[in-house]
Amino acid sequence: MDYIDPHIHMVSRTTDDYETLARMGCVAMSEPAFWAGFDRGSVESFRDYFRQLTEFEPKxxxxxxxxxxxxxxxxxxxxxxxxLSREVIAMIPEFLSSKNVLGIGEIGLNKNTKNESTIFLEHLELAVQYDQQILIHTPHLEDKFQGTRMILDMLMGDSRINRSRVLVDHVEEHTIETVLENGFWAGMTLYPVTKCTPQRAADMIEKYGPERLMANSAGDWGPSKPTAIPDLIMELKRRGHSRELIRRVVYENPRQFFSQSKNFDPTILPG
Amino acid sequence: MSIDPNAVQRTAEKVLAEEFLSARSKILDLAAILDRLERAPGSIENAAQMQLLGQCLKILCDDEFDKARRVQLLMSRQYDPDWRKTYGLH
Incomplete structure (x- = not known):
């Protein structure tokens, strides 16, 4: 089955992984900018990283x-x-016209601090100013509930934000409902230990339905599985779900969401 | 939010038959972790993490539904609606 991984960090993966993903049905992916495992020292490090994301990885x-x-x-x-964050935010517009850029992300919170919140709000300002879609990282483990609520508070406190153009990622059982009820898209991350298993993701699909819901692997440099979406497809098939429902979650939803970006032409993907 | 009307409804008997071995395996893993803690030198009776695990186990055994969500909330820091005021952000 063709699928789209809407959140995967391919700069951390080998070329062999691209081949494996293609063999398993991956036809498109989106890669949010993220933490490299160490703190970068200057805005030039980010400029090089953004060149990698916009020039090298697409090839x-x-x-x-x-x-x-x-x-x-x-x-x-x-x-x-x-x-440093303000220097990077000031530099981002240089890359917004690159043809594979879908928007601003993954912005969010980590430990739910004042500085993180300040920079999150400044990213929102950038997204509004340049009419960009937004992809959001919600915190891990014990910080997720509090951080997700803070993020939603900031998003809903800004009337300029179009909720249908915002994807809130890494939702779990205690955060999914408020994200969907408030009109945002939600992403379930299939990630060992700290996030969600394919089985629990299938439970959430059964409970909330497929509307505005997608799944991703968030494959990166840590313990993660870039082929996690095929695992979810297998789990849904095992439970007897229809091809239409599965395709909606793993293919049509990300394609519909991406289509709101001026740099995404849905006709380039299989119909 | 309502349950998806198009979702496949497996019977409870079918879910139990399909998930029993998985549940058995996970309970054994948890039991073995508790045994490992018991065998190890040192004292953890008053450790906050042990108290949290104990509260989670109570949720697993009670008669209420929505167990995954309730365990998640138990393991979460609380949200303060006045957080912006605390941080001086407007």
């Missing part, structure tokens, strides 16, 4: 017939450095 993906899209920002962890 690497194309070798295997995969369309590669991206989102730009300074991540929540490095947002603790407010002065």
């Amino acid at each position: 690497r993906a194309a070798q295997y017939g995969i369309r590669h899209f991206t989102w730009l920002c300074i991540n929540a962890k490095e947002a603790e450095n407010v002065s």
